[in-house]
Amino acid sequence: MTAPGETRVAIELTVNGRGRAVEVAAHHTLLEVLRDDLALTGTKECCLVGECGACTVSLDGRIVDSCLVLAVEADGGSVTTVEGLADGARLSRLQQAFLDRGAAQCGFCIPGQLMAAQDLLDRIADPTVAEVQEGLAGNLCRCAGYEQIVGAVLAAAGHADDTLLNGPASDPDAAR
Amino acid sequence: MTARVGGSPNRVGGIGRVTGGQAYVADIHLPGELHAKLVTLPVAHARVLGIDAAAARAVPGVHLVMSAADLPAPMPRFGPQYRDRPVLADGEITYHGQPVAAVAAESRDAAEAAAALVTVRYEELPAVTSVAAALAPGAPLVQDPSLRPGDPLAGTNVLREHRVGWGDVDSTPADVVVEGTWTFPMVTHFAIEPHAFIAAPDDGGIAVWSTIQHPNWLQRIIAGLTGLPLSRVRVFAPDPGGGFGGKQHAKYEPLVALMALRAGRPVRLVLSLEETFLAVRRAAAEVHVRTGLRLDGTLCFQDVRADYLIGAYVDIADRVVGKGSYLAAGPYRMPSARVVARPILSHTVPSTAFRGFGNPQVNWAVESNLDEAALRLGIDRLEIRLMNLARKGEAFIPWDTPADGDWAQVVRRAAELVGWDRPAVRGRGRGIAVGIKSGPTTGLSYSTVRLLADGSVVVYAGTSDMGQGARTVLAQIAGDELGAPLDWVTVVMGDTAVVPYDQQTSASRSTVLMGNAVLAACRDIQARLRAIAARVHGVDEAAIRVERGVAVLPDREIPIRELLGPGLGRLGGELIGVGETRLDAAPEHPLGGAPAFFEFNCTAIEAEVDEATGDVTLTRHVTVSDVGKAINPLQVRMQDEGAAIQGLGHTLMEHYILDDAGRIRNLGAIDYRIPTSMDLPVEMVSDFVENEDGPGPYGSKGMSEGALLCVSAAVAGAVRDAAGIRIRDLPLTPERVWRALRERDRDDSGAASGSEEHTEDDA
Numbered sequence: 059m060t061a062p063g064e065t066r067v068a069i070e071l072t073v074n075g076r077g078r079a080v081e082v083a084a085h086h087t088l089l090e091v092l093r094d095d096l097a098l099t100g101t102k103e104c105c106l107v108g109e110c111g112a113c114t115v116s117l118d119g120r121i122v123d124s125c126l127v128l129a130v131e132a133d134g135g136s137v138t139t140v141e142g143l144a145d146g147a148r149l150s151r152l153q154q155a156f157l158d159r160g161a162a163q164c165g166f167c168i169p170g171q172l173m174a175a176q177d178l179l180d181r182i183a184d185p186t187v188a189e190v191q192e193g194l195a196g197n198l199c200r201c202a203g204y205e206q207i208v209g210a211v212l213a214a215a216g217h218a219d220d221t222l223l224n225g226p227a228s229d230p231d232a233a234r
Numbered sequence: 235m236t237a238r239v240g241g242s243p244n245r246v247g248g249i250g251r252v253t254g255g256q257a258y259v260a261d262i263h264l265p266g267e268l269h270a271k272l273v274t275l276p277v278a279h280a281r282v283l284g285i286d287a288a289a290a291r292a293v294p295g296v297h298l299v300m301s302a303a304d305l306p307a308p309m310p311r312f313g314p315q316y317r318d319r320p321v322l323a324d325g326e327i328t329y330h331g332q333p334v335a336a337v338a339a340e341s342r343d344a345a346e347a348a349a350a351l352v353t354v355r356y357e358e359l360p361a362v363t364s365v366a367a368a369l370a371p372g373a374p375l376v377q378d379p380s381l382r383p384g385d386p387l388a389g390t391n392v393l394r395e396h397r398v399g400w401g402d403v404d405s406t407p408a409d410v411v412v413e414g415t416w417t418f419p420m421v422t423h424f425a426i427e428p429h430a431f432i433a434a435p436d437d438g439g440i441a442v443w444s445t446i447q448h449p450n451w452l453q454r455i456i457a458g459l460t461g462l463p464l465s466r467v468r469v470f471a472p473d474p475g476g477g478f479g480g481k482q483h484a485k486y487e488p489l490v491a492l493m494a495l496r497a498g499r500p501v502r503l504v505l506s507l508e509e510t511f512l513a514v515r516r517a518a519a520e521v522h523v524r525t526g527l528r529l530d531g532t533l534c535f536q537d538v539r540a541d542y543l544i545g546a547y548v549d550i551a552d553r554v555v556g557k558g559s560y561l562a563a564g565p566y567r568m569p570s571a572r573v574v575a576r577p578i579l580s581h582t583v584p585s586t587a588f589r590g591f592g593n594p595q596v597n598w599a600v601e602s603n604l605d606e607a608a609l610r611l612g613i614d615r616l617e618i619r620l621m622n623l624a625r626k627g628e629a630f631i632p633w634d635t636p637a638d639g640d641w642a643q644v645v646r647r648a649a650e651l652v653g654w655d656r657p658a659v660r661g662r663g664r665g666i667a668v669g670i671k672s673g674p675t676t677g678l679s680y681s682t683v684r685l686l687a688d689g690s691v692v693v694y695a696g697t698s699d700m701g702q703g704a705r706t707v708l709a710q711i712a713g714d715e716l717g718a719p720l721d722w723v724t725v726v727m728g729d730t731a732v733v734p735y736d737q738q739t740s741a742s743r744s745t746v747l748m749g750n751a752v753l754a755a756c757r758d759i760q761a762r763l764r765a766i767a768a769r770v771h772g773v774d775e776a777a778i779r780v781e782r783g784v785a786v787l788p789d790r791e792i793p794i795r796e797l798l799g800p801g802l803g804r805l806g807g808e809l810i811g812v813g814e815t816r817l818d819a820a821p822e823h824p825l826g827g828a829p830a831f832f833e834f835n836c837t838a839i840e841a842e843v844d845e846a847t848g849d850v851t852l853t854r855h856v857t858v859s860d861v862g863k864a865i866n867p868l869q870v871r872m873q874d875e876g877a878a879i880q881g882l883g884h885t886l887m888e889h890y891i892l893d894d895a896g897r898i899r900n901l902g903a904i905d906y907r908i909p910t911s912m913d914l915p916v917e918m919v920s921d922f923v924e925n926e927d928g929p930g931p932y933g934s935k936g937m938s939e940g941a942l943l944c945v946s947a948a949v950a951g952a953v954r955d956a957a958g959i960r961i962r963d964l965p966l967t968p969e970r971v972w973r974a975l976r977e978r979d980r981d982d983s984g985a986a987s988g989s990e991e992h993t994e995d996d997a
Contacts, residue, residue, distance in 0.1 A: 102475075
């Protein structure tokens with residue numbers, strides 16, 4: 059639906075490895091195009107001012123708040139969203155760590171957390187706790203599952219001290 | 235993955251949460267849907283003189299502009315306690331953010347453009363936005379007295395006066411009386427998922443999708459407003475992206491439902507984060523405490539006066555005040571107590587339930603006051619708590635549920651984990667506080683459980699899983715009892731046409747009340763399995779037990795799954811169990827019912843204060859809760875740590891800033907800060923006590939609010955210990971701390987500022 063006075067622009071994106079040609083409203087953000095035009099609703103909308111990180115995606119190899127990027131600015135770019143992390147049904151190492159460590163509570167911030175954490179691990183293979191906390195500082199979690207999120211990132215990095223934060227995963231049968 | 239109770243399997247629903255596949259309300263789209271946008275005014279209080287929507291209606295794609303004139307007269311109103319909240323402002327705006335009109339259009343852009351073109355003529359009126367202003371003689375009345383017929387207080391801004399107490403405070407002797415006034419700010423829930431609503435005509439009825447915590451309560455509200463029978467109001471409640479109480483009760487669902495019925499098409503409304511600030515918040519409070527003690531630290535009386543600043547409509551705030559202040563005397567042996575708590579109406583956003591439900595406000599005051607008393611008497615702050623704490627079984631409120639846990643064990647554990655018996659590192663201080671909250675006082679939860687022919691299980695439970703992990707806990711209970719691995723259990727929630735009634739998801743009730751309902755449904759199935767085992771194996775039924783996934787016969791054990799084939803026979807089918815948990819009201823009880831359990835927590839903090847900047851750093855945050863039994867220990871830790879950090883928000887950084895006209899000036903994520911990964915305690919230590927002495931499955935108690943209750947007092951106690959300053963107003967922002975440090979430095983004695991002037995001898 060075209061709104062009054064709206065300019066529409068044809069752009070091309072590579073989204074999660076797949077080429078997409080889409081005609082977008084010139085004033086629409088990458089977030090709006092991902093969610094509304096491409097039906098990739100894994101990327102979340104919350105603050106719309108680049109503070110909460112729920113809309114974090116990777117654009118041409120660096121993470122951005124997709125609420126602050128106009129879709130036309132991303133023309134020709136390569137975007138990875140949370141939907142692009144798994145290999146088919148096989149979760150990425152980081153996703154699996156989030157699952158195993160209980161990092162996701164309500165889950166609404168998790169797509170953004172995952173994108174920011176993956177970016178961090180791409181830059182720093184074996185980060186310290188402080189580096190992870192700093193790397194995720196732009197991603198709010200109101201459930202405040204930060205201990206588990208940081209623990210999951212360290213676990214995905216194969217960090218020797220990842221149990222320091224969460225304790226070892228419990229053995230259900232042993233606990234019975 | 236095994237479903238055993240006491241283990242920490244991966245979250246049920248976790249895969250959707252790490253792949254982006256989880257569908258929250260805003261992710262759901264219906265064919266032909268219209269997008270709604272609210273029209274609000276930049277005022278807290280105004281008379282509406284006229285609304286001109288012609289320009290808005292002319293915007294291409296606009297389908298509907300609704301204002302009070304388009305709704306029936308008298309204006310339909312709703313609310314969980316009082317039917318006072320209008321669907322749209324009715325001639326008067328009574329808080330900043332109250333919608334005066336709403337637009338529905340073919341696109342979000344068109345709706346937003348049109349909403350900006352709705353012209354409202356209004357006359358701004360004086361707004362009351364503080365307790366003092368609301369109580370001042372001649373203050374404008376926030377609510378028209380006609381909304382509260384027969385109420386003697388209807389001509390004031392005092393909604394009610396809640397009084398609870400025992401003994402005679404005025405004649406109870408005490409060696410010292412320590413007195414102080416403590417304030418708690420307005421804060422907001424800030425769930426990362428903003429509220430979202432969709433309504434659609436549904437073959438003569440209506441379907442509503444909402445981020446709601448209480449789908450059955452919402453169903454009742456919508457049925458009442460539309461005149462439809464409950465069976466024709468179908469509420470879908472997908473797992474909310476965080477609730478914390480802010481999604482308990484109807485907000486804009488009635489508006490969206492009436493718009494959808496008017497338009498004859500689905501209507502969706504997804505709030506912005508700023509709009510959630512204007513929809514939900516926690517009540518601010520001013521709490522005056524007088525604590526009487528003997529010289530040896532024995533408590534004599536607690537005298538508490540708490541004024542909670544609620545909003546323009548009551549929502550659930552009256553209950554928040556009544557229930558939140560009920561335990562103001564604390565978990566202590568207390569010869570006499572007097573608590574007077576008042577919800578004060580104001581021209582502010584209606585306050586509602588928020589994790590802790592009115593308790594954190596009084597806890598901050600009463601526990602901080604106890605710290606001052608201990609310092610005054612020269613008694614250790616841990617010791618004064620331990621010596622007065624009610625012992626298990628003790629009726630610390632004369633008529634009520636006795637202390638239901640070994641609370642001293644919790645306190646000792648927290649003290650041990652913070653190293654209370656060792657001197658703090660130079661420059662650091664320690665604080666300790668306890669918190670108590672009443673669990674649910676009434677409740678009704680039904681569950682249906684189906685054991686399918688292959689041994690897999692479907693559980694129907696009307697609880698909302700907003701992150702607390704109810705889906706996982708309920709799956710563990712059913713899987714363990716019926717012998718199914720966790721990934722063979724499906725938990726169906728959030729559809730009132732399919733799932734049996736549940737009263738609500740609040741007060742940390744679901745593990746206990748819904749958990750017991752699921753357990754009862756499983757027991758129902760187990761009883762059928764006993765009969766099956768007796769028939770198939772020719773054994774007397776009395777000689778058979780069915781429990782934890784197996785049928786125990788005199789000579790062997792048979793897994794339930796192996797019993798099903800021969801038991802169900804050639805037609806197959808399934809076994810259906812039903813369970814119910816009912817916690818009946820007790821009208822003579824001050825809360826309308828006795829608490830099913832108490833949530834008890836002890837928080838101990840070690841902190842340092844930056845003398846140059848006023849910045850407070852927590853070097854260690856210890857939180858220990860009495861959970862009865864941890865059905866899922868990892869989830870218990872996550873809930874407690876999350877509550878602890880949420881408590882740090884209102885303790886150190888969060889508060890609404892209002893201008894003189896009552897407008898909120900720090901809407902949104904830039905100017906209102908919540909804790910990030912950079913604001914965490916250097917060390918977070920969470921632990922829990924399990925004595926299997928709760929009323930829930932396997933001795934569990936409700937938990938997840940406890941760890942928030944006493945954070946403020948523990949942190950402020952540590953700041954006082956570290957820097958010798960006593961701040962009585964939350965949050966403890968760097969500016970406030972810095973100012974207190976300067977004041978301390980000006981004070982020759984170096985004594986804690988403010989502590990002496992609020993203290994008086996004897997009573």
